[in-house]
Amino acid sequence: METISIILLFITFFGLLAYGVPVAYSIGISTTLTLLLNIAFMPAITTACQRMTTGIDNFALLAIPFFILAGEVMNRGGIANRLIAFAKSLIGSLPGGMLYVNTLAAMLFGAISGSAIAAASAIGSTLTEKMAKDGYPRDFSAAVNITSSTTGLLIPPSNVFIIFALASGGTASVAALFIAGYIPGLLVGASIMFMIYLYGKRKGLPMGERVSMKQLFIDFKSAILSLSLLFIVVGGIVGGIFTATEAAAIAVVYAVILGFVNRELKLKDFKSILLTSAKTTAIVMFLICTSMAMSWLFSFESIPQMFTDFLIESVKNPFLVLLVINITLLVVGTFMDMTPAVLIFTPIFLPVVMALGMHPVQFGMVMVLNLCIGICTPPVGTLLFVGSGVAKVPVTKVIKKLMPILGVMTIVLLIITYVPAISLWLPRFFGLIE
Amino acid sequence: MQKTYTFLSKSIENILVAIFGLLVIDVVWQVASRYIIGQSSSFTEEFARFSLIWLAVLGAAYINGQKEGHLSMDFLVTKLPPKKQVARKKYIQLFMILFALVVMIIGGGNLVYITLKLGQTSPALHIPLGYVYAIVPVSGLLIIFFCIHRILENEE
Amino acid sequence: SEIKDKKVLYFAHSLPITHPVHKGILAFQESLNEKSEGKLQLKIFPDAQLGSERETLELLQIGSVAMTKVSAASMSSFAPEYEVLGIPYLFKDSEHLFNVLEGDIGKELLAAGSEYLLRGICFYDAGSRSFYAKERAIQTPSDLKGMKIRVMNDKMSVDMVNTLGGSATPMAYGELYTALQQKVVDGAENNIPSFVTSNHYEICKYYTFDEHSMIPDVVVMSSTFWKTLSETEKKWVQDAANESVVKEKQYWKETVEENMKVLEEANVQFIYPDKTLFSNQADALTKTLMQDPKKKAMIERIRAVGAN
Ligand code: NA
Ligand code: NA
Numbered sequence: 001m002e003t004i005s006i007i008l009l010f011i012t013f014f015g016l017l018a019y020g021v022p023v024a025y026s027i028g029i030s031t032t033l034t035l036l037l038n039i040a041f042m043p044a045i046t047t048a049c050q051r052m053t054t055g056i057d058n059f060a061l062l063a064i065p066f067f068i069l070a071g072e073v074m075n076r077g078g079i080a081n082r083l084i085a086f087a088k089s090l091i092g093s094l095p096g097g098m099l100y101v102n103t104l105a106a107m108l109f110g111a112i113s114g115s116a117i118a119a120a121s122a123i124g125s126t127l128t129e130k131m132a133k134d135g136y137p138r139d140f141s142a143a144v145n146i147t148s149s150t151t152g153l154l155i156p157p158s159n160v161f162i163i164f165a166l167a168s169g170g171t172a173s174v175a176a177l178f179i180a181g182y183i184p185g186l187l188v189g190a191s192i193m194f195m196i197y198l199y200g201k202r203k204g205l206p207m208g209e210r211v212s213m214k215q216l217f218i219d220f221k222s223a224i225l226s227l228s229l230l231f232i233v234v235g236g237i238v239g240g241i242f243t244a245t246e247a248a249a250i251a252v253v254y255a256v257i258l259g260f261v262n263r264e265l266k267l268k269d270f271k272s273i274l275l276t277s278a279k280t281t282a283i284v285m286f287l288i289c290t291s292m293a294m295s296w297l298f299s300f301e302s303i304p305q306m307f308t309d310f311l312i313e314s315v316k317n318p319f320l321v322l323l324v325i326n327i328t329l330l331v332v333g334t335f336m337d338m339t340p341a342v343l344i345f346t347p348i349f350l351p352v353v354m355a356l357g358m359h360p361v362q363f364g365m366v367m368v369l370n371l372c373i374g375i376c377t378p379p380v381g382t383l384l385f386v387g388s389g390v391a392k393v394p395v396t397k398v399i400k401k402l403m404p405i406l407g408v409m410t411i412v413l414l415i416i417t418y419v420p421a422i423s424l425w426l427p428r429f430f431g432l433i434e
Numbered sequence: 435m436q437k438t439y440t441f442l443s444k445s446i447e448n449i450l451v452a453i454f455g456l457l458v459i460d461v462v463w464q465v466a467s468r469y470i471i472g473q474s475s476s477f478t479e480e481f482a483r484f485s486l487i488w489l490a491v492l493g494a495a496y497i498n499g500q501k502e503g504h505l506s507m508d509f510l511v512t513k514l515p516p517k518k519q520v521a522r523k524k525y526i527q528l529f530m531i532l533f534a535l536v537v538m539i540i541g542g543g544n545l546v547y548i549t550l551k552l553g554q555t556s557p558a559l560h561i562p563l564g565y566v567y568a569i570v571p572v573s574g575l576l577i578i579f580f581c582i583h584r585i586l587e588n589e590e
Numbered sequence: 591s592e593i594k595d596k597k598v599l600y601f602a603h604s605l606p607i608t609h610p611v612h613k614g615i616l617a618f619q620e621s622l623n624e625k626s627e628g629k630l631q632l633k634i635f636p637d638a639q640l641g642s643e644r645e646t647l648e649l650l651q652i653g654s655v656a657m658t659k660v661s662a663a664s665m666s667s668f669a670p671e672y673e674v675l676g677i678p679y680l681f682k683d684s685e686h687l688f689n690v691l692e693g694d695i696g697k698e699l700l701a702a703g704s705e706y707l708l709r710g711i712c713f714y715d716a717g718s719r720s721f722y723a724k725e726r727a728i729q730t731p732s733d734l735k736g737m738k739i740r741v742m743n744d745k746m747s748v749d750m751v752n753t754l755g756g757s758a759t760p761m762a763y764g765e766l767y768t769a770l771q772q773k774v775v776d777g778a779e780n781n782i783p784s785f786v787t788s789n790h791y792e793i794c795k796y797y798t799f800d801e802h803s804m805i806p807d808v809v810v811m812s813s814t815f816w817k818t819l820s821e822t823e824k825k826w827v828q829d830a831a832n833e834s835v836v837k838e839k840q841y842w843k844e845t846v847e848e849n850m851k852v853l854e855e856a857n858v859q860f861i862y863p864d865k866t867l868f869s870n871q872a873d874a875l876t877k878t879l880m881q882d883p884k885k886k887a888m889i890e891r892i893r894a895v896g897a898n
Binding site: 035039040042043044046047050051054058059060169170173174175237240242243296299300432434 | 600635638639640641642645648649652653654762764765768769771772773774792814
């Protein structure tokens with residue numbers, strides 16, 4: 001029975017997905033069909049509906065709309081410009097300086113806003129013309145902008161970790177995941193900078209301008225208010241002052257106050273800000289709704305148990321199991337967006353890696369970084385399309401320059417997969433995990 | 435049809451903005467009261483959780499009525515010849531209508547019926563759980579309306 | 591060999607497999623398998639795999655899950671009759687409790703659930719619940735002042751903690767570990783086996799034996815499934831359940847003894863307070879409840895059982 005269920009579930013799901021049915025609906029329809037195979041009609045459809053609603057009946061999930069809202073409030077302000085100016089006076093003087101500036105600014109903006117798309121479009125659109133004029137190749141600049149924007153998903157706060165915590169069934173706490181994200185995020189940023197250095201050595205890049213200490217101080221001052229959000233949010237969570245949800249609410253208040261202080265926000269803007277955020281929230285939350293129904297079906301059919309038995313029995317070597325999981329996720333990442341991929345594959349793979357002794361927090365890092373690569377690859381690469389769009393270069397040209405950078409990100413991924421300390425040292429240091 | 439569409443979209447927009455606004459005030463108040471009064475109330479948490487359900491499900495219906503729509507992997511659809519693309523988009527709407535009808539309206543309606551008839555109430559606010567779930571069949575109806583609207587729009 | 595026409599009942603609950611109540615359920619499973627010669631089987635889903643207690647009860651009403659084990663406190667949001675079991679200091683000791691649960695009142699309560707499609711099968715011992723805290727020892731009710739105490743998601747638990755002077759914070763059981771760690775709450779209240787299997791003792795080093803309530807666990811079957819069973823099958827279920835009750839009480843006792851050793855080794859400080867300080871303060875809540883004539887009658891009946 002279970003085998004038939006798995007086959008029906010995955011065939012209908014991937015079939016509907018390929019047909020063009022929205023992901024949330026593909027998940028919902030395939031789940032309902034599989035439930036009907038096991039339960040009578042009325043209880044089956046009512047259960048599907050109950051799981052959809054109770055799946056998001058969770059106070060921890062409220063952090064998602066709030067971080068989205070805080071990000072939206074900040075997007076309306078001139079934060080991108082302030083962060084770019086700060087990054088420029090910090091590292092702009094290196095050869096190929098503007099590429100480092102792009103990387104650092106995208107990391108900072110991504111860290112604050114928690115959205116890779118927002119980072120790529122805000123930073124990319126501000127820098128792109130100036131860089132092209134200075135002689136930076138558009139395609140390579142776009143590749144740098146795209147990949148460095150993914151770091152915001154690893155560096156806290158990050159909604160994808162909240163979703164991972166939910167999908168992990170509470171085995172990984174949001175606070176631990178947030179703290180654990182720093183080192184992988186910084187490693188990815190550093191590896192991108194290394195690739196810029198190599199590229200510059202081979203091709204030659206324009207020299208940067210040196211700035212005075214005074215200018216650095218001025219730029220730092222104008223960026224500090226935005227940057228301090230990171231300390232308030234993350235410090236508050238780690239210090240046990242408030243939960244991730246409360247931190248997200250505080251981030252909203254802080255962003256609003258900052259918007260007024262900087263005179264970039266007006267009262268009449270609020271309706272459109274709330275509506276835009278509500279739309280983003282609804283898309284993510286509806287995906288979570290149907291995914292939670294699917295994940296209930298997984299438990300009902302003992303599917304994770306079957307995967308665990310199968311992978312561990314047939315592959316045996318733990319090293320290879322982790323490799324198989326990573327390759328599967330890389331393939332999944334090419335055609336699936338991050339949120340549905342995390343929601344669907346966490347319940348399946350987490351029990352496998354936990355059986356091998358991997359900490360759920362470490363698997364969170366592996367999964368998110370793996371799917372960060374996925375959002376940069378075609379055919380479904382939201383970040384790739386946004387990044388190419390703002391840089392005004394064809395996607396195909398960007399892909400060529402992306403490949404080496406994605407290659408080095410894959411190396412970082414493997415290091416994170418096989419070296420637990422990179423993910424676990426910081427949360428252990430702060431006493432967030434044993 | 436167009437008039438109803440505009441009316442419904444605008445009304446849902448206002449409701450979503452109102453729910454989101456209340457949600458922010460509610461949780462900010464919860465945090466503040468924990469630090470200022472030293473007491474947190476179970477009402478604010480329950481209200482927030484239920485509002486999130488409404489925001490998500492009603493918002494999902496609203497997205498069905500918007501051009502950008504829900505997230506989909508349409509890279510195979512865009513490879514089809516234009517005429518076939520139009521037909522394909524119509525069938526995709528039919529799948530969503532089917533889901534909204536079976537799961538959200540019939541299943542959701544049954545869930546509302548069961549929870550109201552058997553009288554389950556929420557622990558803090560003491561409101562019938564049926565009211566919370568009621569947003570599902572309502573959104574199901576809205577989704578069907580928006581899908582039909584989309585089909586007719588594409589045929590023009 | 592494959593048994594023809596075998597029925598499998600899905601049984602979901604939210605406790606970990608190390609918990610004595612889970613062992614009781616395993617005894618139920620084994621006994622049912624023996625009695626029915628494999629024709630009626632249980633498939634057990636522990637650890638809230640199929641949802642929280644509230645959600646699972648709803649799934650029983652919907653008819654997709656056959657059985658569950660929940661705290662009687664969770665039942666009270668569905669079947670208000672169960673609310674009385676949560677009244678603080680209502681039962682003198684576990685003998686009194688089980689005289690009530692295994693007598694007429696218990697039978698009435700189990701039957702009362704049918705009106706809500708939730709047929710009670712049997713009660714399991716869940717010991718007595720006491721406070722535990724992270725940063726300070728609770729000696730008297732006044733120590734509870736200003737402390738945020740996690741309670742179960744039902745009205746009685748909220749009122750009980752608030753009456754005793756604390757600040758009740760209802761929260762899902764699964765979220766509690768992190769909440770304690772992050773000081774979102776200062777403490778909680780539960781029985782010894784739950785305190786240990788949840789690993790809360792790693793964080794909270796003060797356990798106060800004030801024993802404010804003795805809320806039992808209850809095994810429930812969806813009325814939809816109950817109706818599909820033949821008279822013989824119903825008897826198998828009921829007999830197997832009754833046998834498991836005896837075993838569960840034994841497991842509970844053994845586990846508490848083992849757990850106390852674990853707690854001692856973990857340097858948890860036990861506080862044995864003057865319980866009358868707590869029960870006197872809790873009287874205010876009982877008095878309020880007794881303004882309802884129905885509840886008053888039930889409370890008096892329960893007290894009368896104790897006199898036997
Ligand atoms: Na971030
Ligand atoms: Na991709």
